[in-house]
Amino acid sequence: MNAQSSVQPKLRVRGATKVYSTGSGDLLAIDRCSLDVAPGEIVSIVGPSGCGKTTLLWSMSGLHGLTAGEVLLDGKPVKGPNPEISMVFQEANLLPWRNLDANINFPFEIKGTKPDRVWIDELLQMVGLEGFGARFPRELSGGMRQRAALVRALSFKPSVLLMDEPFGALDSFTREEMNRLVEQIWLDRPTTIVLITHSIEEAIFMSDRVVVMSARPGRVANIYPVPFPRPRSLDIMATKEVFDLTNAIKREIVGDQKSRFSTPSAPVFQAAK
Amino acid sequence: MSDIDAIPEFKTKSGDGQDVGITNLSAFASGPGIKSMAEVLAIILVAVVIIGGTEILLNVFAVPQYVLPKPSQIGLALISDFHLILPHLGYTLVELLSGFAIGAVVGLVMAAVITQFPFVEKVVTPYILLLVTTPMLALVPLLILRFGFGYTPRIIAVALAAGPMVMINAATGFRRVDPGKIALARSYGASTIQIFWKIRAPMALPMILVGLMIGSIFGLLTAVGAEMVGGGFGLGNRLTSYSSMIQMPQFFAVVLILSILGILIYVLFFLIGKKWASWEA
Known part of the structure; x- marks a missing residue:
């Protein structure tokens, strides 16, 4: 809503980079991700499977260290689990x-x-x-x-709620019910929410902004504002705006996937200079 | 498979195929439950047929008492000589309980500590396996030479038999880590000690109970065996004594007491498992 206003962001991710050491060499999971989340804002992160969404979220929660970059909560660096931050897990x-x-x-x-x-x-x-x-x-x-x-x-x-694909295992009806429930609780007591999801519909329905991440190494590819008033009804899901937005996001993710698969034998690491 | 989202740091759990658990809790926690009157009647009927049939067969074929006493003779001996056997039951229980307590405590502590250090665990595991597979009864003659015919060698033997059983099962339990649950606790700022008591220990509890049950049964076995090797008291001593005097009804009365003891141990852990570990079954 007031995403780009002058208030200090509740949660600020700056140049977040994470390299995993695996048996077959280093793996760049997320690469220089930056994101500001305003107080009381709901932001969703979507992206192709394996793009490092969870890595990014776990870094925000302080459960994970970053290789480079930082996460700031109210301007103070998050270095470990923080009482202001709460996680909802898969x-x-x-x-x-x-x-x-x-x-x-x-x-x-x-x-x-x-x-x-x-x-x-x-x-x-x-x-x-x-x-x-x-x-x-x-x-x-x-x-x-x-x-x-x-x-x-x-x-x-908590003042920040991080949700890691919380409703992925639920059937679609229960999932919609949960979405409305979260919104209702949020309206009752505004909390800053970052939500990872596989469902673009869920992302749009829930969020003030949808962050699209690129395939590995995960980068913030694009951010789409979702300008619908709250409380939202499921009816908005049938509007042309949502339809266009869904398609744009889908195209962005799929297009990204395509480019990943169409480059033959491109080393995973090439993109990270 | 290439999903980086699956937090590599937490990826492995017992990936070395080192799960050497003896059995699964569900094997005994989900044991038979009696459902209806008809079942009770059937169980009683089968018991009557088996015991009565044995009685009749032994009568018909006139099997001498010193070969196999009749169930009725065993029952009578159990009643008439119970006051003679009872003190020995007490001695055996003392050996079993103190040996088991020592073995279980040492086994549990070692399992909890060792599973925290995968390298130590790798080094130690073969020796634990050796302790599990070596019948501790074999050491009893040596222990008697060193400690005499009293309680000491028997209690040591029981502890040596029960401890590794408890340890190896408990270790399997402690190794069975759910990274998600540990992350949950960490997200609330849990310390290592809190994670141990609030996550690892309860998760390990079903396997710990399996270990305690097997350990106590092995303890009973070893206690009786050690009593048969030497010393003048205990149920095992009664077995050798009665058989040498060909008092077969008394001999079988002691065997019966040992069976009941074993069943009581099983039932005890069954009930504990039902109360504290039923969430897993």
């Missing part, structure tokens, strides 16, 4: 030996702080999980598990 990543209550308590146990019961109950009610506290993850559906993971991630009121 699949719900609940601890199977804990019931739902104990799973939601987990961050507080680690941090040694007291959970805000009122806020957590409010969250549980918002996602429709009140009364399920004694259930174990195996007793919950995929959607319920992911909603529980969302409550856990928001339970300690």
Whole structure:
């Protein structure tokens, strides 16, 4: 919304570069990625498989170090896990030996702080999980598990929420439901959200801006603003604007894929000068 | 396969094919559950047929008592001589419990520590395997020479038999790391110790229980065996003593007690597993 305004970005990625050492030599995963995320903004990252989206997100969370470049939260460098930043992982990543209550308590146990019961109950009610506290993850559906993971991630009121393909394993109906839920929670309590997704539709529906990354080594290829007012209804997905935007993004990703596959025997590393 | 998104730093888990777990928890945690009255009746019926049939067959063929006593004779001996056998059950339990406690604690600590250092683990694993596969009973004569006929050699033998079993299974459990769950804990700023207690230990618990069960059964085996080698007390000693005096009903009464002891150990760990590790089954 106010992406390019003069306010200080909540999250700033500058020249993020990550090289993995593998058995067959070094691998450049992301190359000089830069991105500013405004406070309260929702940004999605899409890109071909293996473009380093997750690497970029994990670097933002402080779970990963960078080979070069830096991540700044409110202007201060992120050097490790940060209490202001919360992650939602691929699949719900609940601890199977804990019931739902104990799973939601987990961050507080680690941090040694007291959970805000009122806020957590409010969250549980918002996602429709009140009364399920004694259930174990195996007793919950995929959607319920992911909603529980969302409550856990928001339970300690982080100012930044990083979501790593959170709904990839869900069916499309549950996924749409989750998208609306996240927006609803976000409207209730604006949080800066960076979301990785494979679904361009999800990216458009959710975000203020969609970042398209190029194939490996991952670079920020383009950024598309999504100028629809909130709360958004699924009806916008049928508009021509969204259709054109979807196609543009798709073309950008596919075109990028094509160029990757049409250059015969091009070494993966060539692009990194 | 070329997906860099799959965080290489966390990629491998037990990739060296070193999972030497003896068995899987589900093998016993999901054991038979009794469902209906009909099943109970069938179980009782089978027991009656087997025990009664043995009784009848032994009568019909007039098998002498010193070859195989009748179930009724064994039952009578169990009742009439129970007060004589009971103290020996106590001695065996003391050896089993103290030896097992020592072996289990050492085994668990070693498993927890060693799995943190893959290199150490590689170096140590062959010796642990050696300890697992060597029957510790073989050492009992030596232990008796060194420590006499008291509790000491037996407790050492039990600890040596149980410890490696606990360790090798627990190590399999501790090695079974889920990088996602560890990343989750780290994202909340968890320390290494917190990750151990809150993630690694609970994840390893099902395998730890398997190790404890197998270890305690091996401990019982070794305790009884060690008692048969030397010394004047314990259920194993009763076995050699009764058989040398051809008191076969008493002999089988002791065997029966040992079977019940083994079953109780199994049931105990079955219940613990059901309570604390059922999330995995």
